[in-house]
Amino acid sequence: MSNNKIGWNDKSLKEMLDESESLFKDTGRYFGIEKLSLKEEDPFRYERAYASLRGALVSARETALHVAASPIVKEIGELCFGLYTPEGDSLVVSTGILVHIHTMSEAMKFMIKNNYEEDPTINHGDIFLNNDPECGNVHTTDVQTIIPIFWEGELIGWAGGVTHQIDIGGISPGHTLVSCVQRFDDGVYYTCLKIGSNDKIWNDHMQTAKRSVRTPMYWELDEKCRLSGDLMIRDAVLDFIEREGVDYYKKFVREAIEEGRQIMQLRVKERLIPGRYRAASFMDLPFKDEAWQPIAKVNRISNQPLEIIVREDGSIYLSFDGASKWGHNVANCMKGAMEGGQWVLLTQILIYRDKVNDGAYLAVETNYPPGTWCNPGDPYLSYQAPWGNLIPAYTGMMKCISYGLFSRGFREEVVPGYSFTGDAIQGGGIYSAGPLKGERWSLSTFEISGQGLGASAVRDGLNHGYAMWNPEADLGDVETWDLFQGGVVYLARRIKPNTPGHGKFRGGANYAGVAFIANSKQIDFFGAREGMVFHGCGGMHGGYPQATGYRLYAKNTNLKDIFQQQKPYPISDDDPSDGDFEKLIEGEITRKHNALIYPIMLDNYDLIYFPMGGGPGYGDPLERDPESVNQDLNDGYYTEDIVSNVYGVVAQFDDEKEEWNIDQEATKKRRDDILNERKQKSVPFEEFWNRERKKITDDGLSEQVKTMYFESLNLSENWAKEFREFWDFPDDFLKEVD
Amino acid sequence: MTGEDKKTLERMINGELKWEELKPIISDRKDPSRFEKILDILHEKTSWNEKILIPLHEHLYVVVKDGERIVKCDCGHEFGDYRKNWKLKCRVRVRDTFETLEELYPKYMSSHPDWMELREFFCPGCFTLLDTESVPPGYHVVFNFLPDIDAFYEKWLGRKAPDK
Numbered sequence A: 001m002s003n004n005k006i007g008w009n010d011k012s013l014k015e016m017l018d019e020s021e022s023l024f025k026d027t028g029r030y031f032g033i034e035k036l037s038l039k040e041e042d043p044f045r046y047e048r049a050y051a052s053l054r055g056a057l058v059s060a061r062e063t064a065l066h067v068a069a070s071p072i073v074k075e076i077g078e079l080c081f082g083l084y085t086p087e088g089d090s091l092v093v094s095t096g097i098l099v100h101i102h103t104m105s106e107a108m109k110f111m112i113k114n115n116y117e118e119d120p121t122i123n124h125g126d127i128f129l130n131n132d133p134e135c136g137n138v139h140t141t142d143v144q145t146i147i148p149i150f151w152e153g154e155l156i157g158w159a160g161g162v163t164h165q166i167d168i169g170g171i172s173p174g175h176t177l178v179s180c181v182q183r184f185d186d187g188v189y190y191t192c193l194k195i196g197s198n199d200k201i202w203n204d205h206m207q208t209a210k211r212s213v214r215t216p217m218y219w220e221l222d223e224k225c226r227l228s229g230d231l232m233i234r235d236a237v238l239d240f241i242e243r244e245g246v247d248y249y250k251k252f253v254r255e256a257i258e259e260g261r262q263i264m265q266l267r268v269k270e271r272l273i274p275g276r277y278r279a280a281s282f283m284d285l286p287f288k289d290e291a292w293q294p295i296a297k298v299n300r301i302s303n304q305p306l307e308i309i310v311r312e313d314g315s316i317y318l319s320f321d322g323a324s325k326w327g328h329n330v331a332n333c334m335k336g337a338m339e340g341g342q343w344v345l346l347t348q349i350l351i352y353r354d355k356v357n358d359g360a361y362l363a364v365e366t367n368y369p370p371g372t373w374c375n376p377g378d379p380y381l382s383y384q385a386p387w388g389n390l391i392p393a394y395t396g397m398m399k400c401i402s403y404g405l406f407s408r409g410f411r412e413e414v415v416p417g418y419s420f421t422g423d424a425i426q427g428g429g430i431y432s433a434g435p436l437k438g439e440r441w442s443l444s445t446f447e448i449s450g451q452g453l454g455a456s457a458v459r460d461g462l463n464h465g466y467a468m469w470n471p472e473a474d475l476g477d478v479e480t481w482d483l484f485q486g487g488v489v490y491l492a493r494r495i496k497p498n499t500p501g502h503g504k505f506r507g508g509a510n511y512a513g514v515a516f517i518a519n520s521k522q523i524d525f526f527g528a529r530e531g532m533v534f535h536g537c538g539g540m541h542g543g544y545p546q547a548t549g550y551r552l553y554a555k556n557t558n559l560k561d562i563f564q565q566q567k568p569y570p571i572s573d574d575d576p577s578d579g580d581f582e583k584l585i586e587g588e589i590t591r592k593h594n595a596l597i598y599p600i601m602l603d604n605y606d607l608i609y610f611p612m613g614g615g616p617g618y619g620d621p622l623e624r625d626p627e628s629v630n631q632d633l634n635d636g637y638y639t640e641d642i643v644s645n646v647y648g649v650v651a652q653f654d655d656e657k658e659e660w661n662i663d664q665e666a667t668k669k670r671r672d673d674i675l676n677e678r679k680q681k682s683v684p685f686e687e688f689w690n691r692e693r694k695k696i697t698d699d700g701l702s703e704q705v706k707t708m709y710f711e712s713l714n715l716s717e718n719w720a721k722e723f724r725e726f727w728d729f730p731d732d733f734l735k736e737v738d
Numbered sequence B: 001m002t003g004e005d006k007k008t009l010e011r012m013i014n015g016e017l018k019w020e021e022l023k024p025i026i027s028d029r030k031d032p033s034r035f036e037k038i039l040d041i042l043h044e045k046t047s048w049n050e051k052i053l054i055p056l057h058e059h060l061y062v063v064v065k066d067g068e069r070i071v072k073c074d075c076g077h078e079f080g081d082y083r084k085n086w087k088l089k090c091r092v093r094v095r096d097t098f099e100t101l102e103e104l105y106p107k108y109m110s111s112h113p114d115w116m117e118l119r120e121f122f123c124p125g126c127f128t129l130l131d132t133e134s135v136p137p138g139y140h141v142v143f144n145f146l147p148d149i150d151a152f153y154e155k156w157l158g159r160k161a162p163d164k
Helices: A013-027 A037-041 A043-064 A098-113 A203-210 A216-244 A246-271 A335-349 A358-362 A387-393 A395-408 A478-484 A559-564 A580-584 A626-635 A640-647 A664-681 A685-697 A703-715 A717-727 B006-013 B019-027 B034-045 B149-156
Strands: A079-084 A090-093 A127-130 A142-151 A154-164 A193-197 A275-286 A299-310 A316-319 A364-367 A426-431 A440-443 A488-496 A510-517 A520-527 A551-555 A588-592 A597-602 A607-611 A651-654 A659-662 B051-055 B060-065 B068-073 B078-081 B091-095 B117-122 B129-135 B145-147
Touching (some): A037 A043, A037 A246, A043 A079, A043 A090, A043 A154, A079 A216, A090 A098, A090 A358, A098 A127, A098 A142, A098 A154, A098 A358, A154 A216, A154 A246, A193 A203, A203 A216, A246 A395, A275 A387, A275 A395, A299 A387, A299 A703, A335 A358, A335 A387, A335 A395, A387 A395, A395 B145, A426 A597, A551 A597, A580 A588, A626 A659, A664 B091, A685 A717, A703 A717, B006 B034, B051 B149
Antiparallel strands (some): A079 A090, A127 A142, A127 A193, A426 A440, A426 A520, A488 A510, A510 A607, A520 A597, A551 A588, A551 A607, B051 B060, B068 B078, B091 B117, B117 B129
C-alpha cells in the first residue's frame, strides 16, 4: 500500500506539521487551543484517558526490557518509550531515561519534512530505525525504533522506543567513546532508515546491523526489545480508540499537549520569580597530549555560559550565547542532544509529575548559537560523546532554577548541580583462557549511575546515589556486570574521601573502584571525566565545587607475585599525594591531573582506579555544624586536614573507640583563625579587578584560556560587549581570531 | 501541605528537619503562601528594620531603604542598588596556585591553575563567604540573579510591591 496523504482529513503529514507550527507561532498555544474542553466537560474521563495511556507505556517498558540481554537495558533500564502525535509531538512517556523523549520527536519531524510519505512511504507495520544526532538523537549509541500507528487508513500517531547500546561499532569498543574526531569514527549511523514491514525486521538489515557492532547478540535483542515495546503501545492505542472513539482520541492528544504547556507555565509561576538568571559552566578538553589525530591535538576549555529569562507569562527563554566553538572532538552537540538535556532537567527539577509531554518543551524558547559546541551545523563532525558538554553545561540550568526556588521560599527544592556522570571506564578484550577462551568481553560499567547530588539549602546532598542522566540512579547488579566484563576483576569499591563540595550543607559524597585485568588479551582501556577544571558551575551561596577527577593506573605490575605471596594490594587511593599504588606495588604507575585517557592497551595484572564524583556544596562551610563535620570524618567522607582547613573543625582520633571526636576549644580558635585569614588574604573588589585584568593584558593566560576567549568573543557580540565593558577594554580588544 | 507551620519552616531554614520530616514537604503540593511565610520568618530573624522585597541569598536580601531598592546582608552591610551585581562590592580572594587550592582539596583533586581559578567573595561587613566562582582566569564576574520585582508582585502575586 502506498499513501500520499496519510494524515488526518486527507492532509499529508507535512501539511499537518506546517499547520501545527503555524498555529503555535500565531497563538503561542498548541494548535491554537484556547479551551481544554474535554477536561472541562468530563475531567474524570480525561484523566482516566491520560492515565490509561501512561500506564500502557510504563507497562510496555517494563515488559520489553526483559526481551533485551544487555545489562545496560535489562539491569539498569536505560530505555524509554513515547507516544507521539502524527506531527511528532510527544503526548505520553514511559518511565526511564527521558532525555530521549524529545529526541524522537525530532526524528519523526525529520521524516515528515523529508517527505517519507512519498519515499520510502509510511505504512501500517513499517519499522524505522534512527540513531543520527542530526535528525533527533543524542549520540549514535542511543538507538531508536519508531513505528507508525494507523486507524482506518489515517496515521493516528507514532510509537518510539530508545535503548542504549553496549557498543555501536565506533573507533574503539564501548558506548561513549573519547577518540572520535569525525562522524565516521562515531560508529554505525542509521538516518531514519526503514528496516522492516508487516511488523517484521528485514533479514538483510539484521544481518548488516549485527556485523556493524562488536556485540551482535545485544544488538539483535535490543532491536527486538524496542520493537516489542512499540507494538505493545500500538495495541494499547488501538484499544483506546475502540473504547473511546477516534474523534475523542484526536481531540484528546492535542488538548493534553496544550495542557502540558500550561502546566509548565503554571509550575514556573508557582515556584520561581521572574527575572534574569545566569551561570557559567566549563569543561576541560585536554586532547593535546592524548589524541592520536593531528587535528585533535589541542587543549581547549569549553565555555558554557547560560542565561535564563523567566518571563511574566511563566515561559522560559534559555540561551547559551557566548558558548565556545565546536571542536574536532567527541563533545559536539546537535539540537536533539540540547533539547534532550533541557527535557531531562525540566522533568527532574520543575515538572516531575506524570503528565509530562512536549507541551513543556513548547513553553521554553531556546537559543543554541550557530557555530558553537551546542549547534555546530556540520553533520560530519563527531557527536559521539556530547555528554562532555551537555552534562556540565546543564548544571547551569539547575543552579539558575535554584536561585529562583530559593527566593520564592522553596529552599527544600534547591540543588545547585550534580557530579559529572563519569568516570565511565570502557574498553574490552578477549578471554585468553578458560571456557570462554577466544570470546570478547566489553568494559562498560555503569557505576557512573551513582553520583553525588548537590547540597540543597536545607540538607546535605545525596551520597553516591544520583545520576541526572541515567534512569533511577541504578547501577544494576554487580554480579551481572562481572559476567559481562569478566576480564576486569574488582579488588575494591570504597568511599573516596574529600569528594563532596564544601558548604554549610555539603554535596553528596562518592566512592572509587580498584580493579585488575585477568585472563585476557588485546585489552583496550579508556575513560573520561573532568580533571583540569571543576565540574560545571560549582557551588551556590558560598558553597564550593566538588573535587575533580584524575587518572591513576599501573602497568607491568608485580600483582601476580603479591597475590601468590598473600601480601597487601591497593584497595583505595585515599591520599593521592601519598598513594597506596606507589607503596604497595611495583610497576609503571601513571598518575595524572587530567582525567581523560585515549584508548591504551593493558595486560593481565595491570591495575585501574576509577573515582566517581561528589556534588557541589551550599553555603559558607564555616556555618556547618561541627557535629556534622565530625560525622563526615567518622563516615570517611572527609579527612582531618581538609576539615581543619575548610570547616575549621579540629578533631582527634580515639584509637580505642576507633572514632573521631571534636576538640571544641581548638575548633573555636581554628574558626576564628579562618575568619581572620579571610580578612587578611582577601582584597577590595577594585584591587581584584586590577589584578585579574592584568592577567589578560600581560599575556598571563594559557593557550587554552586565550583560545576560549577568542572563540566566545568572535561568536557572540553580546558576550563580547559584556566582557569588554567589564574589563574596560576597547571594542577591538582580542578581536583577531586564530 | 504537610507541616507548613511557621515553626517547621523555621527549623527547615535552619537545617534542623530530619529526613522523615523534610520528605513530606518536598513531596507534597506546595503552599501558595510559602513566600509570605518565609518573609515573615526572615523579618523576625534579621536585626534591622527595612522591608524585605525578595530574599536573594542565604544572607542577602533586596530591601527598601529610603525609597531605594538595595541589597543588604543580614549583618547590616549594604551593597547598593539591587540592579548592580552585589559581588562587585565584595572582598575577593583568588586561589590560582596549587598551594592555595590544595588547602581545600587533595592533590590532583582541584582544578589546574593553568585552566581555572577559584574565587571567594566575602561580605565586607561580616566576612561570610557569600559566593564562589570556579572560572578560567580573566573571566568577568557572573551576575547570578536579577529579579523582576514589580512583575513578580503585580503579575504573579496580584498586588503592588510593598514599596509601591
